[in-house]
Amino acid sequence: MRQTVKIKFMKQLKFDENGLIPAIIQDYRDGTVLMMAWMNRKSLEKSVRTGKTCFWSRSRKKLWVKGEKSGNCQFVREIRFDCDSDALLFKVKQAGGAACHKGYRSCFFNSFNLKKGSSGIIGKKVFNPEKIYAVRKG
């Protein structure tokens, strides 16, 4: 039964010409949008199977399990897809308190406020990325 639901869910989705679909990652408790990344069929299947988010890296051209280096993995609570079946929304429990490889809780830490006409960084670093990622840059 569960397997049937999974297969039906996968078949409904539309992947783009590169075989990818955007995935928005949101904290399941307070609704913070943590990041956006890309999935192909394999990474989505792996996310569903393991219960942890797995993406397709367009720059490195390979699957990456979120948190495999930092330990800050994301436990999937729910997956939603939109009315056009071409975008995913994952509700997750974020381990380690931070999703961004630059040390912030959310990757969306740059803010542009239309009303105030100001721009700047929102939030504080949760961890020091230099201690976590010894080699990786960017």
Place this chain on the structure above:
Amino acid sequence: MRQTVKIKFMKQLKFDENGLIPAIIQDYRDGTVLMMAWMNRKSLEKSVRTGKTCFWSRSRKKLWVKGEKSGNCQFVREIRFDCDSDALLFKVKQAGGAACHKGYRSCFFNSFNLKKGSSGIIGKKVFNPEKIYAVRKG
């Protein structure tokens, strides 16, 4: 001063090979992710200038101001961009209570629950789309 902030903000962003950047739209009050759509430079500039979201329709190949037919426009409160400068997060005030052209508050009304192994529609229709969009389908 405000103009300088706007130009600096625009220049930081990375648009893809089609000149597009994904934009996540989130309710500024309760954090509900309402939809995801695409922007090019023109639609982003228009969103910033008018304070209402404007997107690029990939299917119709033209700009569309959200709510121009339904009246359910989105008033921009804040724009964030991510650590890679290739995704946008808009915090908006949603007019009419619904973002989705199918009548739901959020376009992400299809749910797949990993824990329960179930799939289905979340939420109720806020409006009847047939009354709003007389011709448009899908």
